[in-house]
Amino acid sequence: MTATVIGTAPAGTDRPAHRDGNVLRWLGAYTSSMIGDNVYYLALSWAAVQAGTPSQAGLVMAVSAVPRALLMLGGGVVADRFGPRKVVIGSDAVRCAAVLAVAALLFAAGPGLWLLALLAVVFGTVDAVFMPAVGALPARVTGHGQLARVQGMRGLAIRFANVVGAPLGGLAVALGGSAAAFGLAGMLIAVSVPLLISVRMRELPADDKAAERTAWRDLRDGLGYIRRHRVLAPLIAAIALGDFGFVGPLNVGLTLLADQRGWGAAGMGWAVAGFGTGAGAAALLLTVRGHLPHAGRVAGVAILGGSVAIGALAYAPSVAAAVGVALLVGLLAGLSGALCGALLQTHADPAYLGRVTAVAGLASLGLAPLSMPVAAAAIGWWGTGPVFVTSAAVCGLGGVLALCVRDLRRAELPR
Template sequence: MIGDNVYYLALSWAAVRAGSPAQAGLVMTVSAVPRALLLLGGGVIADRFGPRRVVIGSDAVRCAAVLTMAVLFFSTDPGLWPLAALAVAFGTVDAVFLPAVGALPARVTARDQLARVQGMRGLGARLASVVGGPLGGLGVALGGAATAFGLAALLIAVSIPLLVSVRIRELPTDDDRTGAVGTGLVGTGERPGVDVVDAVGPLEPAVGDAAGAGGSTEEQSGAVGPREPSGEPAAARGGTAWRDLVGGLRYVRGHRVLAPLMLVIALGDLGFVGPLNVGLALLADERGWGAAGMGWTLAGFGAGAGAASLLLAVRGRVPHAGQVAAHAILAGSVAIGALAFAPGVFAAVGTAVLVGLLAGLSGALCAALLQTQSDPAYLGRVTAVASLVSLGLAPLGMPLSAAAIGVWGTGPVFVVSAAVCGLGGVVILCFGHLRRAELPR
């Protein structure tokens, strides 16, 4: 994550120096196209060949691409086209890397620790954003874009042996899986992928009270689909990638927890990204807070989100996760709307801390539910769908928010955005399986 932060800073600096602001903006956004187009295919690759192997391979490619750019800048002035090519390559590899990273936690830890892992990942992201920016700026100051790219390549290279040291367990045999059905092992009818089940324990029913009510295996399986017939990797069985892709989408669509959870993620990102990115800058300018005021407000949001991640990392499990996520979303949406009416910087920072705390808590819980409610064999594709929802819809919120603020002002736009976020909490409360979803004990 730190290497990625340094890379993006180096890319933006090099693009600004090599072309016009419009051209630099194009270079910075061009990586989003292959990432969005190929994400679902990346999820299939992660599930077919295993997330560890895919993460290591894609990380090595990322390192090689950034190192090549560092060498180019050390030897010559490459201009904009190589930067654009690097951005496209990085976005393409990200389409494989992101689903594999999302599928990896379930392969290396028990299910009752997955929520804690999400909290630690959140802390890692906050740390990377704090450290990566200044580190990239130091690289640029010392030796320009070449040094910054070289530093990013070094940081990514260091992560490769760490990933190689990660050990995962193999899939259970079909007999093991058959014996696990009575304890709640469920999946879908077509099993592509090589993810683990015995490392995380048998999957529980998606609804927390289904097992406690003593429901039948058929009733429990109905929460997430029929049971999987085979523990073999789809690649080993000769299944086609297209069949895996369709099977993954069908799995998400038919899942009583994951399907509405994807809608919650979409509403949250659509309503949240605009105000906290474009909207906050315009609000600070409108109120005369200046760049310092905007920076302090963003810092408040980061502090709140970090506190939520720390809470989850330490506690590990939050009872009634579905209900807590719903109420956190609803309360957080109110805080987002109130941010536009803060009378001063101090009040804005306090409100931002509250937004970060509630949004961080709800986001971490949604991520933990996504991890724990998914069959590990489908986590790559489930993560790909969730990432596509975020990466595809969230960017729409920024230009829409900017245009709407130009017409109606910050107050109404923040309120509407807050209402969109709040709909995510309403969705959770309206879908009983998601509302009653629990994290494993």
């Protein structure tokens, strides 16, 4: 289906994203796909635990990260060459078919680790092209002046999917086992396809020389474009530093902290809920406001403030204090993440946006998770306090970079 061409809206005259049916269709597709992802991961982990040992289950859960990390840069090239909407529709169709096929096989026979591992590899491979394309879509479905609001709406969709997805997956497992949960995940992902087909997109001018260039040349051109850009290069570096300092403490580190302090699973759950509430509040703020002045400066300050809160989390004297600090971490991290995402999309040439998103996603989703086993081992050697403070310092470097690089510090979002 050919996408409809939409002219660029003049600054200040864009239809508010929360009242734009085109944006809302995209948001509905994205939300349904994200809920399906949450159900899928719960179904995969449950099925893997039932089929093998805990270590084997962990391997099945981790195997999808390998193709995602290796292929994501190439996925950005694919998104730019073929258009992000076509890539997202194709990716969701493949993911849906793969999950439903496994659901059908599990209905017929017991789960096998080889089948689950194969599904994880397929999912990770498709994610490598899906994620850059998803990141490139917002700038093509709305005007630049609405991108901060769209990032807020996207953040709310992610929080909603996280809250709803796991209980839905658990209910499906309880009623019909892993096969039912996989079937539900596939149907939720399938819902996104017709919605995406109905989304109108702003098309770029035709590139007559695209067929003459190799994918390797496109990748090199994209990396060179980022390296030369006065805002994007330091922005991606700031995002990477922030994620490297954030992922370890707020995932495995929080679990170990709760165990050491005797807070138990309930205490850790309250802290996670505090973080989610803070991140949701930041997303709601951007959704309502639609624009924040001095975006580059505010993002840098938010990263710095969030890093201080991360360090303080290790010294929280009680569950209540930890929940309050986690709330602050979520608020500042959610604000800086949404602003960085909006700056990334508004300052990148749309023709390069898939590759720009891929590079940023590789740092956030491909490399930053590698800090989790490192953080766990370091906590075992030196304790939670030093590791949280070190992680906070790494995260804070991202804020320092954002505030010290003049072009990034002065970067603004269009109205």
